Amino acid sequence: MNHASARVRRARTVEMLARAVTGAAAFGVLGVVAFILGYILYRGAGSIDWEFLTAPPRMFMTQGGIWPAIYGTLLLTFWTAVFAIPVGIMAGIYLAEYAPKGAFTRVIRLAIANMAGVPSIVYGLFGLALFVLTVGFGRSVIAGALTLACLTLPVIITATEEALLQVPQDLRQASLALGATRLRTVLRIVIPAAAPGIVTGSILGLSRAAGETAPILVTAVAFYSPVPRTVFDETMALPYHLYIMATQAVKPAPDVVWGTALVLVAGVSIINVVAAAWRTRQRRRIRW
């Protein structure tokens, strides 16, 4: 009796300890994130005004705005989406719905997992070799977007595949048993049910790409350039602009650096929050 209750008491202590330790880790992470965001906001908010968002830089970037960089990042992200989303979603559909269980499919999955692990600077070098030099796009929005698309593809493929696999097998069976083809089943039943996951995964992948510096470093960006007129022009971009300003000898007012960081972080965060909120709403509508 005594012995048992001692064990129960010890179990309870251990349980409390486990809760405290895991909770501390979770709140610690929250604290770090809050500190980073708060600090960027604190340092950057002051420099944000209409001119900062809409004017090109002046005086070696120490004054003026960052509009060409904002526009460049929007443009790069848009074309990344155009190149990566259709291919990524189709590849995800193949893996989830059509791929036979076999060695070949395993190789594809392994390749995609590896693709996700390749450092982003390696994508940059690859993009330089293929899109900039071999294909001959030169440093351009299109070369940068294609490079970013390669980087984003595994994220979109994996998100799509996982979202499709979460759709209950029951629904596919029901559709097939009604005499629907596999294609119709996928298009009318499985994809609509998986859409929230697919869309959110794609957006998260894109927002990641929007903040990357290394892949565009050698494929798309320029230290200073006007707003690109076509996708074959080079461009400025927010992450690279930050990198330059933080590392160049000509030091701009720190406010400008932090203001740029704030714009980048705010843009990416807004996209992520909207994507997450949209998914939650869809989930509530489609449940099983």
Add this chain to the structure above:
Amino acid sequence: MVTAASGSFELDDVSVTYGNETAVAGVTMSIEPASVTALIGPSGCGKSTLLRCLNRMNDELGNVKVGGRILFDGVDIYDRSVDPVELRVRVGQVFQKPNPFPMSIFDNVAYGPRTHGVRRKAELDALVEESLKRAALWEEVKNSLKKHAFELSGGQQQRLCIARALATSPEVLLMDEPASALDPISTQQIEDTIAELKSSVTIVIVTHNMQQAARISDRTAFMLRESMDFPAQLVEVGDTRVMFTNPADKRTEAYITGRFG
């Protein structure tokens, strides 16, 4: 409309092999039109397996081989000229767990007809109404056809699935334990629906409930897998009343009186 004469199956020495394990072998029986045939037997004896042969849903599992011959109204359904997609329009299926699509009640029932090219609103309306009536769900949902199917109760969802299967005007309805996930009242409603339907549709139903088999079926087939080393076999098939009162095989008697399985 479907005539009572169509919707019959002839099974001749049917066997099913998953990978290299033969699960069912040597099944020879007929399924008569406009009647209810119950498939009974202990868990794992291949009832679902055999049922899935009849609409070739086994094809979708991959690595499944069906041997012997299955004639549907005289046509070998495993012949290369038969398209399983067309077969499934004529041989519908209702599953164990209600599985409505995540869409409105109307769209659920209209899914089959739309799949097969029905576009006109009036025609779809009529088909949806008729199917819901046949599944005895119309009165409960006629004012809320736009409602999401998941808002229905489990029993209503299962009747919706029956209506959905009926909307392509199948001659045969395969039901794999359609009431096992439902409460007694919903089960009763499903049984009533089956009784209504059998004049126009051939029904093959898998059930673990002996009383249910006795109540609703005209003919019963008893399957048994006596050892995992051998495939399951059809022990006995015949008139339900005879089988439940005077079974020919001792194993059948043991099973229906609850001595094993």
